[in-house]
Amino acid sequence: MRYAARVLAAVAAPLLALTLAGCGSGDESPRGGGSSPTSSVTAGGGEPKGDLTVFAAASLKKTFTQIGSRFEQDHPGTKVTFNFAGSSDLVAQLQQGAPADVFASADEKNMAKATGDSLTAAAPVDFASNTLEIAVPPGNPAKIATLADLTRPGVKVVVCAPEVPCGSAATKVETAAAIDLKPVSEEQNVTDVLGKVIAGEADAGLVYVTDVKGAGDKVEGIEFPQSSAAVNVYPIATLKGAQNKALADAFVAAVTSASGQGVLADAGFGKP
Amino acid sequence: MTRSTRPGHAAYPRLGLPSWVFVPAALGALFVVLPLVAMLTQVEWSQFGALVTSESSRAALALSLKTSLASTVLCIVFGVPMAVVLARSRFPGQSVARSLVLLPLVLPPVVGGIALLYTFGRRGLLGHELDVLGLQVAFSTAAVVMAQTFVALPFLVVSLEGALRTGGQRFEEVAATLGARPTTVFLRVTLPLVLPGLASGAVLAFARALGEFGATITFAGSLQGVTRTLPLEIYLQRETDPQAAVALSLVLVAVATIVITLTRRSRTAL
Structure with a gap:
């Protein structure tokens, strides 16, 4: 009856691999290349540019993508990469050392986890609310x-x-x-x-x-x-690990600017 | 029965393995074992008992075992005839049929859940008919069993079909020439011969059902004691209490290991 074991081994292993491949949770975490120090060149006029990695709550996907492409237009030579996922997933990734410049949370609790672990560079700013x-x-x-x-x-x-x-x-x-x-x-x-x-x-x-x-x-x-x-407040903060702090701060400013707030209001977000 | 044939192997010279294969083999084993060890190091053993015996944990474990058993039974009831038909008969479109049966193996489970929703959901293909019969599947334990059966069935069919093909048909032909009816041949000859294959298929199906997550959360929802199985509970606990999630993961690993070990043992006994 050895054949049973052989068949099992031959058949099961690749099949298991295939099914496991389907079990991913679907969040795309960007790899380290997002913010290399060499790309953080400051242009002659003092305008920061380079690569920026933003970790943002899943509910911000539409609005932040829009704010991000405007930001890229306003800061030529800048590339913004997003990682959209549940806020607690994002904090867990940051705690495990995921490279990111900015973190936008869908609630104050998860931002508190980030500040509590001294992951943020400055006090978080509230930029939107949701009911x-x-x-x-x-x-x-x-x-x-x-x-x-x-x-x-x-x-x-x-x-x-x-x-x-x-x-x-x-x-x-x-x-x-x-x-x-x-x-x-x-x-x-x-x-x-x-x-x-x-x-x-x-x-x-x-x-x-x-x-x-x-x-x-x-x-x-x-x-x-x-x-x-139950009003949910969304805070955003530049991270301590940011490779390009000036650019990260500029992105936070863009989110809280009139233009950024307009995008958020159009999507139904309330004032912070 | 293999015991008696074992010594015969000694007559052949022992085949040596190329020594280099041990390196990738060890690396591969390490890749599988290391994450499990890492998980063990994360467990706070002082709280382990309390974490895994909480009301929600016990409810999730009981539900997982109950639904996995039910779906394994369903897999046997439908999977054995499916495997026999695929292995022992010829009909047009057989290879297409086999591919379709195996489809859940390669589909992301979430897709399976969506497909089930569009079939058995309230607005699904059969939703109206089920409604007339007074059956509402979504958000019920039955939905969990259906999701698990959907993803686990191919495991049983594949294992058993393989066993049937390898085993050949000689004994069945002899039984038939001696005047046994097809049902007698099937029950008294075919099934006993492929019992080990059926057992491993059933174990695989059970293990797959136990770990099922994507189709369940999409099709059945998540409510303690009704549809929240152990994998769903682990995913939810991770949100607030990573410690509890790790502890529960360990329980799942333990249950899976026990099941696999028990069947390995019973197979060597055959």
């Missing part, structure tokens, strides 16, 4: 109008798990509204919540205003007054 909204599939099949409607029996509600920022925000509004949600699923992140609403599996989900706006006509948003109980 929760109810997302429903187009046509609002469950006829949701208020936050309290989510507690109606038979309404399938999906929220983030309390362990992640959007979930702790959901818990706060739940307390503020004095309701008790019975979600059918507590997802890992806001994208998974939104995905289940878009697919029509869930009747409603609690996501950020910017997520509803970003999803276009695939979901409808319903505002609710209790959302003010």
Whole structure:
């Protein structure tokens, strides 16, 4: 019966490798080349240029990509590389020594982890805020109008798990509204919540205003007054490991500038 | 039965291995073992017990074992006939059928989850029919089992089909000429002969189901005790409590090791 073992070995090994290859979490961490010291030349006029690596929360993907390309236009010779992922993933990468110049977090808690480990070069600056909204599939099949409607029996509600920022925000509004949600699923992140609403599996989900706006006509948003109980503030900071501090500071300034704030406001972000 | 044939091997001269193969072999082994050792060094043993016996951890482990067992049974129920058909019959489009059956092996599990959602979800291909029958699959433990079966089934089919092909058909032909009906041949000759292949296939399927993450989180959601299996719990704990995540990972490694060791032992006993 040795053949069984042989077949198993011959077949299983490459197959296992293939399946494991499919298990990546999908975040692209840029490799070290992002900010080599040689590229940090300061031009004659004092304008910083060179390569810049920005670690930013996944919810900032659209806006920061836009701000980044404007920044490249305003600072010729500059190349901005982004790593978009969950804020806690990004902090973990920074703690393990990932090379980056700027870190923008989706909450103060994860930025506090970075400052606590002395990873930041200066005090973080708040540059945006975000609040929760109810997302429903187009046509609002469950006829949701208020936050309290989510507690109606038979309404399938999906929220983030309390362990992640959007979930702790959901818990706060739940307390503020004095309701008790019975979600059918507590997802890992806001994208998974939104995905289940878009697919029509869930009747409603609690996501950020910017997520509803970003999803276009695939979901409808319903505002609710209790959302003010959980305002998520986004801080940004230049990192201590930055190879080109002047350029990193210039990027932080670009995010907080009128033009940067305009991009964020268009996407639904609130003032910090 | 292999025991008796073993000494026969001594009659052949021992084949020497080229000495250089040991270097890449050792490096490869190190590449697999070192991360596990690194994980061990991260565990705070003083808190290990408390971390792995918390309510959420126990719920996740129990759910994982329960759903993996259920999906292994489903894999056997559907996978054995699939393997037999692929190995013992000829029909047009057979190679295409085989490729399609094996597709979940190369698909990212998340894609599998999306595909299941578009089939069995509320607005999926069969969503309306299931709704009429009063069945709602999404967000249920059944959805977890379906996701696991989807990704694990090819492992069983591949192992068993390989065993069937290597084993050949001689005994089955003899049984048939002696007047045994096809069902008798299948149950009394074919199956007993490929039992080791079936066992390894089932173990592989169980292990794959135990580690399943992507399809589950996409198709079934994540709720303690209902759909949050151990891999999902580990991923969530990592968010707030990396220590708990490491401790739980270790539990998963331990369960997988026990399963593999037990079956290796039972296979040598055959």
